[in-house]
Amino acid sequence: xPEPEIHSLSPEQFLERVRSFEFWFGAVQGYLEGREYGRxxxxxxxxxxxxxxxxxxxVLCNYCVGETAALEGAGGxxxxxxxxxTKVFLATQTADEARHLEVFSHRLQELGVxxxxxxxxRRSLPELLQFKARLLELIDRGEWAPALxxxxxxxxxxxxxxxQRHAHNADLATGDILQGVIKDERRHIGFGENVLGQQLARxxxxxxxxxxxxxxxxxxxxxxxEHTMKILGAPASDSQELGQNxxxxxxxxxxx
Amino acid sequence: MSLPAQEKERPRQRFELDDRGxxxxxxxxxxxxxxxxxxxxxxxxxxxxxxxCKVVIRSVRELREGDxxxxxxxxxxxxxxxxxxxxxxxxxx
Numbered sequence: 001x002p003e004p005e006i007h008s009l010s011p012e013q014f015l016e017r018v019r020s021f022e023f024w025f026g027a028v029q030g031y032l033e034g035r036e037y038g039r040x041x042x043x044x045x046x047x048x049x050x051x052x053x054x055x056x057x058x059v060l061c062n063y064c065v066g067e068t069a070a071l072e073g074a075g076g077x078x079x080x081x082x083x084x085x086t087k088v089f090l091a092t093q094t095a096d097e098a099r100h101l102e103v104f105s106h107r108l109q110e111l112g113v114x115x116x117x118x119x120x121x122r123r124s125l126p127e128l129l130q131f132k133a134r135l136l137e138l139i140d141r142g143e144w145a146p147a148l149x150x151x152x153x154x155x156x157x158x159x160x161x162x163x164q165r166h167a168h169n170a171d172l173a174t175g176d177i178l179q180g181v182i183k184d185e186r187r188h189i190g191f192g193e194n195v196l197g198q199q200l201a202r203x204x205x206x207x208x209x210x211x212x213x214x215x216x217x218x219x220x221x222x223x224x225x226e227h228t229m230k231i232l233g234a235p236a237s238d239s240q241e242l243g244q245n246x247x248x249x250x251x252x253x254x255x256x
Numbered sequence: 257m258s259l260p261a262q263e264k265e266r267p268r269q270r271f272e273l274d275d276r277g278x279x280x281x282x283x284x285x286x287x288x289x290x291x292x293x294x295x296x297x298x299x300x301x302x303x304x305x306x307x308x309c310k311v312v313i314r315s316v317r318e319l320r321e322g323d324x325x326x327x328x329x330x331x332x333x334x335x336x337x338x339x340x341x342x343x344x345x346x347x348x349x
Contacts, residue, residue, distance in 0.1 A: 005316050006288050007325045011333055018331045026282025183280045183329075186309040190330025193308060197349025249308070252347055 019085035019191075024092040031183050038103035038177040045110075046171040055231045056174065057111055059166070061123040062228065063104045064116070066159055069132035070188075071097035073151040076139035080147065089191055096184040103177050110173070125227055127220040131155065134217065145199055149210050150217060152192020157249040158221045160185045162228050169232070189249065197253060207254070214255050221246070269318040271302045278311070281328045288314050289329060304345040308332050319343055 009017070017023060032038070048056065074094040081087040105116045113119045135155070138147035163185065167178040200206055225243060273287035281289060290312045292305060299305065301318040309330035319325070323336040325345065334345035 003284070006285055006328065007313075007315055007323075009326070014326050014333065015331070018328060023282060023328075027280055030279035030281070030283070030286075186280065186311070186330045190308050190327065190332045193347070194332055194349060197347065201349050252307070 015085060019089040021088065021092060024095075027187070028096075028184070031180055035180065037106040038099070038180045039107075039173050040176055043172045043176055045173060048171055053111060055233075056171070057108060057113060057119070058123050059228055059231050060104050060108050060111070060174075061120045062125050062128060062224070063159075064101060064108070064120045065124045065128045065132065066155065066224075067097055067101040067104060069128070069135055070151065070155060070159070071101055072132070073097075073135045073139065073147070073155070076136065077144070077147060077151065080139065080142060080144040082144070086195065093188055093191070096188070100181050100184070103181070107174060107177055125224055127223040127227075131217060131220045131224070134220075138213075145196060145206050146209060146213050148192055149196055149213060152188055153196065153249060153253065154214070154217050154221055154246075156185055156188045156192060157246045158225060160189055161243075161246050162225065165229070165234060166232055193249060193253060200253065210253075211255055214250060268320070269301060271300070271314075271316055271318070273314055273316055278329075280311075285328055289327075290314060299343070304334065304336055304343050306330060306332060306334065306345055308347060313345065324348075 006014075035041070071094065074090050074097050078087050078090045078094070081090055108116050108119065131150075135147060135150045138150060160182065163178045163182050167175050167182065170178060196210075200210075222243060225246075275286045276290035278286050278289040278291060290303075292310050292312050297312075299312060300314075302315045303312050304319055304325060305311075306313055306327035306329070309327060309332075311327060311329045313325050313327050313334070315323075315325060319336050321336055321338045321343070325334050325336060326332070327334060327345075333348045335348050336343055337346045338344075
């Protein structure tokens with residue numbers, strides 16, 4: 001008997017199916033099989049100038065900061081998640097974030113960085129470190145919805161927008177790594193928006209708390225945006241457009 | 257959701273879905289999705305764009321206002337709505 005169309009599943013059946021390792025294995029296999037550290041091993045290494053390399057190292061170091069925040073955040077959120085499929089999804093996200101940290105660190109080594117940890121520490125943007133500290137504080141306090149909002153809406157939406165822009169004009173190897181990371185990020189942003197959307201529908205009293213948090217974290221996120229865009233040499237209009245993409249995600253949840 | 261009487265009566269077109277190389281979901285679901293090719297990409301009557309992750313969602317039948325579809329790439333449930341005569345997906349929580 002042919003399988004029914006995916007769109008005919010009930011919302012519960014759909015979520016049960018996609019928030020699973022079974023789904024995750026099938027999804028990542030499609031775009032990661034045969035890759036080494038997230039990239040096609042056959043891709044040639046492009047020659048880049050010293051200033052370009054310096055800029056790329058700077059950007060990748062800060063991607064590592066963001067991914068470390070996301071890794072610790074996703075792992076920490078598991079204990080707060082309200083049910084099994086949500087915990088399972090966050091476990092898959094934790095694996096994704098660890099992979100991102102690994103592939104960006106490996107790319108830094110390929111670019112000649114010997115001590116990745118020290119270099120990341122030296123080049124970290126203070127705004128990103130502040131964001132990470134705030135996220136982990138929310139988790140420590142057991143604030144499920146605010147922590148999920150910070151992690152899967154604010155941080156993930158920012159990363160999604162920045163990686164997409166960077167992938168357009170990156171060198172071949174970095175661009176290939178970013179394309180794989182972007183595919184993971186789609187799941188994370190959708191998950192965050194959906195879980196929070198449902199929770200807000202059930203409990204609108206959460207809204208002022210999330211609005212307040214957004215006000216606090218927006219400036220950190222937007223400062224990181226601008227910094228990265230500047231290093232990538234993107235025109236100001238691009239930076240504004242990316243900011244808009246991020247704001248649209250937040251607006252869909254009713255935080256215009 | 258009310259539809260114009262003519263549209264209600266007209267049988268929906270059916271579509272044979274093919275794999276367009278969308279590799280972000282397990283193989284058996286790939287035919288339901290494809291990449292959006294940008295501003296010039298005209299969607300077919302069985303397609304709608306996911307506003308969350310910008311992937312094109314496909315169905316075996318012509319889509320109409322009020323239909324429910326899922327974006328597996330970002331795990332979102334959408335309701336098909338008509339805006340300025342065009343079909344769009346609106347996120348449902």
